[in-house]
Structure formats: structure tokens, C-alpha cells
Amino acid sequence: MQIEQVQEHAGEAAAEGFNAGAVIIEHVANSPIDHPLIHLPTIAGIDLSVTKHVFMLWVVAALVFAAVTIAVRRYLRQDRLVPSGFMNALEAVVEFIRDNVVRPSVGDTWAPTWMPLVMTFFVFILTANAIGLIPVFEVLGLLDHWVLHAGEESFFARLLHGGSTATSNFNVTAALAVVTFFAIIVAGSKAHGAVQHWKNLVPHGVSPFLAVALIPIEILGMLVRPFALTMRLAANMTGGHIAILAILSFVFIFAEMAGSYVGIGVGAAFSVPLAVAITALEIIVVLVQAYVFTLLTAVFIGMAIHAHH
Amino acid sequence: MFGSRQERRGEPSRSLISARSLKALQTTISRSGPAAMVSYTLIGAIVLLGGIGYAIDEWRGTSPWFLLGGLLLGLIVGFYELAKTLWRS
Numbered sequence: 001m002q003i004e005q006v007q008e009h010a011g012e013a014a015a016e017g018f019n020a021g022a023v024i025i026e027h028v029a030n031s032p033i034d035h036p037l038i039h040l041p042t043i044a045g046i047d048l049s050v051t052k053h054v055f056m057l058w059v060v061a062a063l064v065f066a067a068v069t070i071a072v073r074r075y076l077r078q079d080r081l082v083p084s085g086f087m088n089a090l091e092a093v094v095e096f097i098r099d100n101v102v103r104p105s106v107g108d109t110w111a112p113t114w115m116p117l118v119m120t121f122f123v124f125i126l127t128a129n130a131i132g133l134i135p136v137f138e139v140l141g142l143l144d145h146w147v148l149h150a151g152e153e154s155f156f157a158r159l160l161h162g163g164s165t166a167t168s169n170f171n172v173t174a175a176l177a178v179v180t181f182f183a184i185i186v187a188g189s190k191a192h193g194a195v196q197h198w199k200n201l202v203p204h205g206v207s208p209f210l211a212v213a214l215i216p217i218e219i220l221g222m223l224v225r226p227f228a229l230t231m232r233l234a235a236n237m238t239g240g241h242i243a244i245l246a247i248l249s250f251v252f253i254f255a256e257m258a259g260s261y262v263g264i265g266v267g268a269a270f271s272v273p274l275a276v277a278i279t280a281l282e283i284i285v286v287l288v289q290a291y292v293f294t295l296l297t298a299v300f301i302g303m304a305i306h307a308h309h
Numbered sequence: 310m311f312g313s314r315q316e317r318r319g320e321p322s323r324s325l326i327s328a329r330s331l332k333a334l335q336t337t338i339s340r341s342g343p344a345a346m347v348s349y350t351l352i353g354a355i356v357l358l359g360g361i362g363y364a365i366d367e368w369r370g371t372s373p374w375f376l377l378g379g380l381l382l383g384l385i386v387g388f389y390e391l392a393k394t395l396w397r398s
Contacts, residue, residue, distance in 0.1 A: 100335045105342055203393070220358070220386045221350070228353025292345060299342040 018256050020249040028241050030169055031162035037155065052162040053169045060128045060166065068123070097122055101295050105302035110191065114301050117183060118294050121176065125167060126290035129237060132165025133282055167289075168237035170230060177226035180297045184225075188304035200307035225300055229293060236289050240282045247275050347394045351387035358383035 031037065036049035068090065075087045083091050102111045102118050141160045150156040166172050188197035201218040202211045250271050255263025362379020366372040 096335075100338055101342075104340075214389075217386050217389050220382070221354070221390050224350055224354040224357055224386060224390075225346075227357045228349040231353060231356065232349055295338075295342050296346050296349065299346045 018249075018252040020246065020253060023249065024242055024245045026161065026163075027245055028163045028165075028168060028238055031158065035158055035161060037158050052159065052164065053166040053172060055159075056128070056131065056164055056166040057172065060124060060131060063131075064123050064127050093122075094119060097294065101291075101298045105295075105298040106187075106305060107302065110187070110301075110305055113190070114183070114187065114298070117179075118298050118301075121179075121297055122290055122294040125176070125233070125293050126286065128167045128172075129165065129286040129290055132163070132168065132237060132241065133279065133286060137164050163241065165237050165241065168234055168241065170234045173230045173234040174226075176233075176293070177229040180229060180300060181222075181226040183297065184222075184300045184304045187301040188307065191305040192307065197304065197307075200304075225296075229296055233289055233293055236285060240278065240285055244275050244278050244282070247271050247278065343394050343397075347391050350390045354387035354390070355380060355383035358386065 031052040033047060033049070033051070036051045037055050038050040040048040040050065042048065067086070071087045071090055075081070075083055097119055098111065098115055101122075102115050106114050137160055140156075144150050144156065144160060148156070185197065188200065191197075192200060201222070202214055206214065248267075248271050251263050251267035253263075254266040358379040359376060360379070362375040362377070362382075365375040365379075369375075
């Protein structure tokens with residue numbers, strides 16, 4: 001019975017043929033808008049349905065909130081305030097961000113004001129990036145395929161469609177960059193006053209004629225910065241996943257072309273070792289991209305605060 | 310109590326060396342902030358403004374003028390940001 005089922009599945013898969021592009025896109029992209037996880041009505045032209053990336057954002061937020069809250073509460077309940085285990089690691093990260101990212105760029109006076117925002121960015125983006133590397137949904141997909149057989153319209157089956165790295169979605173990173181954009185304006189306004197912040201856009205001591213020409217360039221520069229943040233994070237997170245999937249696709253492409261033994265050979269000799277290596281590289285990328293986003297946010301805020309120094 | 314054998318002989322101990330190299334790495338990282346910002350802004354400006362120019366060309370059928378203008382403006386904005394960071398340091 002089981003073996004018949006396996007053969008049937010294999011037959012179906014072979015008849016359809018392997019489409020590398022479609023498989024890769026399904027593993028990277030958000031769940032399709034006509035098949036969201038939870039259907040919600042459209043309000044003012046915006047479809048509020050919960051897709052997989054929105055769901056992953058919630059998971060990340062809940063995970064970060066729970067982990068940090070539990071660790072800090074347990075730490076505060078101790079008699080001697082000596083951190084250990086997870087709390088120790090957390091404290092090292094917080095100190096690293098404070099001493100190497102926020103203080104050098106924002107300055108000691110404003111560091112306590114902007115530290116919470118920058119720290120939240122770092123932990124949130126790092127967790128969202130890292131969850132994309134853990135193949136939870138691929139394992140669930142196997143479980144569904146062989147054991148559960150959940151219906152096509154069930155919540156579980158919908159959960160399996162689409163990629164799980166929320167930060168590889170341009171909309172997510174754009175939203176994060178918009179927070180940075182407004183944080184820059186608020187930082188400048190708090191440090192210099194609302195009017196002086198906008199006057200600071202034009203460099204000090206240039207002739208009035210040049211200043212007029214510089215205003216549009218400065219405004220464009222102001223808009224370009226969050227755009228650069230958006231593209232960098234999303235493109236990096238998408239790129240790594242596509243590279244891994246493309247390399248693993250060679251197994252199936254060669255199996256289709258020259259038989260399954262050639263496919264297995266290509267997998268063992270080339271695809272799997274290279275995919276493992278790229279996954280190891282991705283672990284570094286996950287850390288570096290979260291770090292760069294927070295570093296750039298801190299630098300931008302610092303530039304608004306130290307406008308003329 | 311009196312430090313490791315190397316320290317007593319006037320040589321820095323291994324932990325001190327690794328602490329120093331970590332410190333050096335941290336200063337390098339914290340100084341690299343503006344440089345990282347400028348490199349991303351330079352590319353971002355060209356891509357964003359070139360992209361907007363391309364979109365206007367597609368919409369109004371004026372190819373290639375807005376694309377060229379957008380790329381040029383992107384270069385100006387990107388290099389202006391680069392120059393500003395260099396003047397600052």
C-alpha cells in the first residue's frame with residue numbers, strides 16, 4: 001500500500017517534469033495573494049489578508065518578545081545579579097551594539113534615546129533572517145506529503161506555500177526602512193529643533209546660489225538612503241536562498257536528462273557539498289546583514305544629530 | 310596571581326593579545342560605518358533614480374531620455390553624498 005503510493009507520487013512528479021524556476025520562486029516568494037493564510041476583507045483598497053510573510057513576522061516578534069522577557073525576568077529574580085547562559089549572550093550583544101554601533105555614531109548624549117530602536121532592529125532582523133535558514137516548513141511539507149495529507153484548503157496546507165524569510169520580501173524591508181527614515185527626522189528635530197533640522201540639510205557656509213542648487217540633491221539623498229537599506233537587506237536574503245535552491249536543482253535537472261544515477265552522482269559530488277558551503281556562508285550573511293542595517297540606521301541618526309561638526 | 314609566565318617575562322599573554330585584536334576589530338568596524346553608508350547610497354541613488362527614469366519612459370513613451378536623466382541625477386546625488394562624507398572626515 002505504502003509502496004504503491006510512493007510509486008504513484010513518483011510517477012506524478014515525473015509526468016509533470018521538473019521546473020526549476022517555479023520551484024525556486026515558490027520557495028522564496030510570499031504565499032499567493034489569492035491563497036493567503038487567513039482571509040481578511042479589503043479596506044480602502046488594501047487587502048488585509050494574512051500571508052505567510054506576515055505570519056512569519058508575527059512568529060519572529062512573539063519569539064523575540066518571549067525569549068528576551070523570560071531571560072530578563074529570570075535574571076532579575078536572582079539574588080546575585082550575575083548573568084549566565086542565554087542572558088550572558090544577550091548582554092554581550094547589547095553591549096556590543098551599544099559600544100560599537102550606537103555610541104560612536106550617535107554620541108554619548110543621545111545613545112540612551114536611540115539605543116532601544118537600534119537594538120530592536122538588530123534582534124528582530126537577525127531573528128527573521130535566521131528563521132529563513134531553518135527548514136521548518138520543508139520538514140512540515142514532507143510530513144504532510146507522507147503522513148498527514150492535509151486538505152488543499154486547510155490552514156496547514158496553506159502554511160506550506162511560499163518562503164519563510166520575511167526579510168527577503170521588499171515590503172518588509174521597506175517598512176523597516178520607513179521607520180529609519182522617520183527616526184532620522186525625529187532625531188534631527190529633537191537635537192536641533194524642527195526648523196533647524198531642515199535648515200541643516202544645506203551644508204554650512206556655501207553661497208546662497210549653490211545652496212539653492214543643493215536643496216533638491218539633499219532631498220533626493222534623504223530619500224535614497226532608506227531605499228538603499230530596503231534593497232540591500234531584501235536582495236541579500238533572497239539571493240542566498242536562490243543560490244542554494246538553484247544548485248540543488250541540478251540534481252533533478254540531471255536526473256531528468258540522463259537518468260537518476262547521474263542525478264544522484266551530481267548531487268553527491270557537486271550539489272550537496274556546495275549547498276552546505278553556501279548555507280554556512282549564509283549564516284555569516286544573516287549576521288552581517290542584520291548588523292549592517294543597524295549600523296546604517298545608527299550612522300544616519302548620528303548624521304542628523306551631528307549635522308555641522 | 311602574578312599573571313602568566315609570559316607576562317612576568319614582559320611578553321603579552323595570549324588572552325591579552327586576543328583582547329587587543331578584538332579591540333582593533335571593534336574600532337575598525339565602528340569606523341567603517343560612514344564608508345559602508347556611502348557605498349550603499351552611491352549604488353542606491355543610481356538604481357533608484359535610474360529606475361524612476363525608466364518607469365517614466367515606459368509610462369510616457371519617451372525612451373530613453375528620462376532613463377538617462379535619472380541615471381545622471383543618480384550619479385550626481387550618489388557622488389555628492391560620497392564627497393560630503395569625505396569632506397567631513
